[in-house]
Each structure stands twice: as C-alpha cells, then as structure tokens.
Amino acid sequence: MGKIANPDLAKEGEKNFLWAKGHMTALSSIASKYAKQKPLEGTTVGVCLHVTKETSVLIDSLLLAGAKVKLAAANPLSTQDDIAAYLATRAEVWAWRGESGKEYDWCIDQVLSTNPDVIIDDGADLHVAANMKHVKSVKGGCEETTTGVVRVRPSRRTGSWAIR
Numbered sequence: 001m002g003k004i005a006n007p008d009l010a011k012e013g014e015k016n017f018l019w020a021k022g023h024m025t026a027l028s029s030i031a032s033k034y035a036k037q038k039p040l041e042g043t044t045v046g047v048c049l050h051v052t053k054e055t056s057v058l059i060d061s062l063l064l065a066g067a068k069v070k071l072a073a074a075n076p077l078s079t080q081d082d083i084a085a086y087l088a089t090r091a092e093v094w095a096w097r098g099e100s101g102k103e104y105d106w107c108i109d110q111v112l113s114t115n116p117d118v119i120i121d122d123g124a125d126l127h128v129a130a131n132m133k134h135v136k137s138v139k140g141g142c143e144e145t146t147t148g149v150v151r152v153r154p155s156r157r158t159g160s161w162a163i164r
Contacts, residue, residue: 002071002110004088005081005096013056013086020053021060031061038066044137046116047071048108048126049144051079051087051095058120059087070114071095072107074122105129123147 021028034040045067049055051074062069069091073079076099084095092114094107108129119126119141130138 002088002091002093003096003107004084004093007085007088009082009085010089011086013080013082013084016053016080016083017056017060017086021057024054024057027057027061031057031064034061035064041066043118044068044070044114044116046111046114046119046126046130046138047121048074048111049120049122050074051084051093053080053083056083056087059091063090068114070111070116072111072126073099073104074125076104109133120144 040062043066045062047059047062047069049058049071051071059069059071071087071091071093073084073095076095076097079095079097079099081097084093087093092110094110099107104125108126111126112130112133112135115135115137117137117139119130119138121127121141122144124143124145124147127141127143129135130141
C-alpha cells in the first residue's frame, strides 16, 4: 500500500497521462508491442524518478510489459500529485509534493522493502540506499543522470555508500 497526497486527483492525473501518452509516440509504440508479450511478467521494478506526466508514460509501459512497479519520487518538489494519484490506481506509489527529507528517505525505503529485481533511478538515491541496505534482490538497474553515475562510482570503489 503506497502513500500519496490525494487520491481524488486521479481523474485529472489520468487526463494528463493520456495527453503525454499521445505525445510520446515512440514509447507508446514500444509499449503496445510488449503489452502482448509481457516480457517483464514476474519482475518487480523499483523506480525513483520525477513523478510527472512524462514519467507516467514510462510507468505505463513497464506495467503493460507485465512488471510490478513500485514508485517513489526522485524530487519531492517536482512531484505532480495528480499523476501520483493516477499511478496509484495501477501501481504502488509513495510520492507527494513537498515531502520532507525524512519522508523522502522513508519512501525510498518502502520501494526497497518490496525487494525489486530491477531499479530505475534519477540521482542515484535508490541505488545508494539499495547498496547501503544490502538489498540482495536487485539484479540490475539504470541511472538516468550522469550526476548519479558520477556519485556512485567513487562509492563503489571505496565501499562507502552515503545517500547525501
């Protein structure tokens, strides 16, 4: 069970998702292709990205491919609460605009508590937390930003993992 600001915003979030999906034709086309094959069936994907209408199209694609998605916000100040509410009708979401630092860390911990097989991250907070907590279920992941990659490299070499 996730945590969002206001589930009543889901209808507005769905409208914004549909608008984005209509404008992100390449990803939508790929999602349609894999919706039939379900190559991610049985895979739990832990996600820590900006919760925006654009991200909702990626989450939709993962869901259509058969993944179980667990989502936390990569930046609480960019979270669109209507999108979080819509996505919470389809996946587990821990995200709301204006989370405190403590709440942000808690949301990441909630994603990791689901033992994701794969993680998708922006800024490396999910990767770092997974390593600090020795989450053994993670088989792979991707980091969206060069900043996150730069941040993880020295930690990997020294064995010293710090979220902030």
